[in-house]
Amino acid sequence: MALLAACSSSDPGDGGSTADSTDGGSGDAPVTLTWWHNGVAGDTGENSLGDYWDTVAADYMADHPNVTIEIEQIQNEDLQRTRIPTALQSGDAPDLFQQWGGGEMAAQAEAGYLMDLSDVLADDIDRLGGGVAPWQVDGVTYGLPFQFAVEGIWYRPSLFEEAGITEEPTTMAELDDAVQKLKDAGIVPIAVGASDGWPAAHWWYNFALRSCSQDVVASAGTSLDFSDPCWLDAGTQLEDFLATEPFQPQFTSTVAQTGATSSAGMVANGKAAMELMGQWNYFVYEGFTDGSDEAKQALHDDLDWFPMPATDGGSGDPSAAMGGGDGFSCYVDAPAECADFLAYIVSDDVQRGYAEAVGGLPVAPAAADAVTDPVLQEIAQTTSSAAYVQLWMDTLLGPNVGGAMNDGIVNIFNGTGDAQGVVDMMTAAAATS
Amino acid sequence: MTALEASGRSAAPAVDAQASAAGTRPVTPASEHTRRATVRKWAEIALFVGPAMVLFLTFVVYPVVSAARFSLYKWNGVSQFSDAEFIGFENYARALFGGTDPATQQAFTTAYSQPFWEALSHNFAIIFLSMAVQLPIALAVALTLNRRFRGRAFTRVVIFAPYVLSEVIAGTMWLIIFDPNGIATELMRGIGLDMPAGGWFEDPTWGFWTVFFIITWKYVGLAIILFLAGLSGVSEDLQEAAAIDGASWWQIQWRINIPLIGPTIRIWAFLSIIGSIQLFDMVWVLNRGGTAGQYSTIASYMMEIGFFRADWGYGSAIAVIMFFLSFVIALAYMATILRRDNAHPRKAR
Known part of the structure; x- marks a missing residue:
């Protein structure tokens, strides 16, 4: 995997963590681990991720009879915005919890809420490679990812054909x-869920990834x-792109x-023919079928993916990509x-099982062969061949500045703000944090 | 909480024991009796008021005081509060006029002060529009329905139904109706009109009015039911007497019914004003006050900036501003408009 931009500085041991060195599960004293993750059932009642984590926990408990793992499945936004922050504040936090990396994790680490994993899991950090970078602050590892991938444009080949488009756009x-x-x-070119x-952001x-150099983005x-x-x-x-009216009507x-x-x-x-989204949309699209294997197959036969096209000029590497993951x-x-x-x-076997059972894109290089779907393989390929993968900007910047940025961008979509407004709102938010 | 509660409960036996011990000493029966009565009275007060007071202190006073404390700090809600930087009233200044620092005032005015005043202006617009729109509609409907007819109970239930419906369910329903491809859009197309350019909720001009329409639909039922209840208390003798004297239907409403339900109208207006200041659930369910704050309220702005932007100190300052606003308006309303109702309950006109 390519070097990740989110890790900008190397100053090991300055993470503010107070975690003692641990020796990795010794002794037979009964231990209870609480685990909060975002694998909840969707509209269809299917919950392949939550089910898989149940299996993983059960397998681990079978091997470690003294350990009891108590799982709580919590909807993503509730988990990230309400449950975890309040649990950390209260001092009664879950032992293991979802971590998106970036600025928010850095704030948690600075407050001393996170266990320093750098030494305890040194071998695993090496094994996972560059994908761990967004879960590191100043060289100290505070979490490990189980999933990481770049985003790109999903499209329906049949609609491209109907419109006479023969090649995937590269610029x-x-x-x-x-x-x-x-x-x-007469086809809606691109769908965007700007609401x-x-x-939308x-x-x-x-566009920022293309116009800004890697240093500028990473240091931001x-x-x-x-x-x-x-x-x-x-x-x-x-603004120029919006002027070509590429999106569906009433996109906001x-x-x-x-x-x-x-x-x-x-x-x-x-x-609609296209949508810019992460690899999870593979499954989101499946949710709109009747759930039968034939319907899913029919969908995937007419669903493809290409990386975000390169823009003219700019200081950014044209093969750099936006991405993110879960840890x-x-x-x-x-x-x-x-x-x-x-x-x-994050062991190789469990990562392989994750790819097979859930269809996710694993971080462990040894598990890459478990990805069999050609589109997901292409995404994995783009992830590893990118000049660098930049963590989602809002995750990188944290909720305050990242939220201001997103609000400013949506204002452009609404016609109530402009390019300068985004920079102004980010600058203002930065001055408050 | 338990400590106070326990002390409230245990106060009675302890005092009784002391009192009976005191009873071995020669005291005049009268003073002994008075003292016991006083002790007993206070024990009873503690017993009955204590638990409620404890709950009030824990869940009302303590959070208000905490919010007031947080609002004086720069705090992101993640770091330890003990590490937060004390910045005095800077969070309030940021909301009201962009802060006191000339270097950032311009940026803060656009990024913080403007959305704050915009949200607040929405609250006040809803207060005044409720009076201007809901009040006449509710009065007209209540006066029309204030007679015996077949299906009266059914009609009242139907009118009240939106108010009973949970905000989340009602909000989701309207989201579906006002979807860009929803029923409302189809209806408009059917009569040859188009929906607002940005969509019903997100259009910078129309978003607020769509939401105000929904709020009216949701809350006008409450006003109607309250007014009907008030009207049922108006003596039919008065109306008959007026009719015999030759008053028209309209004159009876204007001179008798409406003045006599004045206290009800004033109480409804009070509830409506306070509800408008605190309006949150509906705008949040619709889309957190709109993508660009098209129909934000001060409560949705507080939630957005406090929780989602993790600007807890500032969010707390907004909460305190909202608290004071509700408090001052409620007091002013009580002291002026509701005073005559409260002071002369029997002579309400």
């Missing part, structure tokens, strides 16, 4: 051309300095994932078994 000019052809054919904010992130996470003109340029590029009233009129629903039902952190006062169990979760 913005080609994308503009494809948009025009689709519009001429949720972040799906991801377009800006990708810590310096919170947005004076480089490339940040303004990202917004200008977005469209949500990303819920219901047939959501952006994902539009693509799944053939009402887990141990609470600072968690028993030593927490780190041991986390190592088990």
Whole structure:
């Protein structure tokens, strides 16, 4: 995997953690681990991720009779925005919990809530490679990812064919051309769930990734300095792109994932040709089928993916990509078994099982062969061949500055703000944190 | 909480024991009796008021005081509060006029002060529009329904139904109706009109009005039911007498019914004003006050900035501002408009 941009500095041992060195699950004294993750059942009642984690926990408990693992499945936003922050504040936090990395994790680490895993799990950190970088602060590892991938544009080949598009766009000019052809054919070119904010913001992130150099983006996470003109340029590029009217009508009233009129629903039902999204949309689209194997197969036969096209100019590497993933952190006062169990979760076999049972993209290089779907293989391939993978901008910058950025970008989509407004809001938020 | 509660409960026996011990000494029966009565009275007060007071202190006073304390700090809600930086009233200044630091005032005005005033202006718009729209509608409907007819109970239930419906369910229903491809859009197309350019909820001009429509639909039922209850208390003798004297239907409403339900109207207005200041559930369910704050309220703004932007100190300052606003308006309303109702309950006009 390519070097990740989120890790900007190397100053080991300055993480503020008070975790003692642990020896990884010794002794027979009974231990209870609490584990909070975001694997909840979807609309169809299916919960492959939650079911898989249940199996993983059961297997671990079978091997370690003294360990009891208590799992709580919590919806993603509730977990990230309410449950984990309040649990950490109260001092009664779960031992093992979902960790998205980036600025928010850095704040948790600075407050001394997270166990330093650098020494305890040194071998596993080496084994997982560069994918761990977003879960590190100043060279100290505070969590390990089980899933990591870049985002790109999902599209329906049949609609491309209908509009006479023969090649996947590789440049913005080609994308503009494809948009025009689709519009001429009466097809909505691109769906975006701008009502949720972040799906709209991801377009800006990708423009920023192209116009800003790797140094500028990576250091922004810590310096919170947005004076480089490339940040303004990202917004200008977005304004230009919006002027070509590539999105569905009333895109600011469209949500990303819920219901047939959501952006994902539009693509799944053939009402729109493209959508910029992470690898999870593979499963989100499946949720709009009747759930039968034939229906899923029919969907995947007419579903493909290409990386975000390159823009002209800019200081960013054209093959750099936006990406993100999911991991887990141990609470600072968690028993030593927490780190041991986390190592088990990211072990090659469990990672392989994760790819097979859940269809996720594992971080462990040895588990890469378990990914069999050609589209997911392509995403994995793009992830590993990217010049560098930049962690989602909002995750990198943390909730305050990242949230201000997203709000500013949505204002552009609403027509109530402009490129300068995004930079101003980020700068203002940075001044408050 | 338990300590106070326990002391409240145990106070009675302890005092009784002391009292009976005192009873061995020669005291005049009268003073002994008075003392016991006083002790007993206070024990009873402690017993009955104590638990409620404990709950009030724990879940009302303590959070308010905590919010007031948080609002004086720069705190992201993640770090230990003990490490948070004390910045005095800077969070309040940031919300009200962009802060006191000239270097950041311009940026803060756009990023913080403007959304704050915008949200607050939505609250006040809803207060005044409720009076201007809901009040006439509710009065008209209540006066019309204030007679015996077949299906009266059914009609009242139907009118009250939106109010009983949970905000989340009602909000989700309206999201579906006002979806860009939903029923409302189809209906508009059917009569040759188009929906607002940005969609029903997110259009910068129309979003607020769509939400106000939903709020009216949701709460007008409460006003109607309250007014009907008030009207049922108006003596029919008065109306008959007026009719015999030759008053028209309209004159009876205007001169008798409406003045006599004045206290009900004033109480409804009070509830409506306080509800409008604290309006949260519906706007949050719809889409957290809108992607660009099209229909944000001060409560949704507080939640957005406090929880989702992790700006807890600032969010707490917004909470305190909202608290004072409700408090001052409630007091002012009580002291002026409701005073005559409370002071002369029997002579309510």
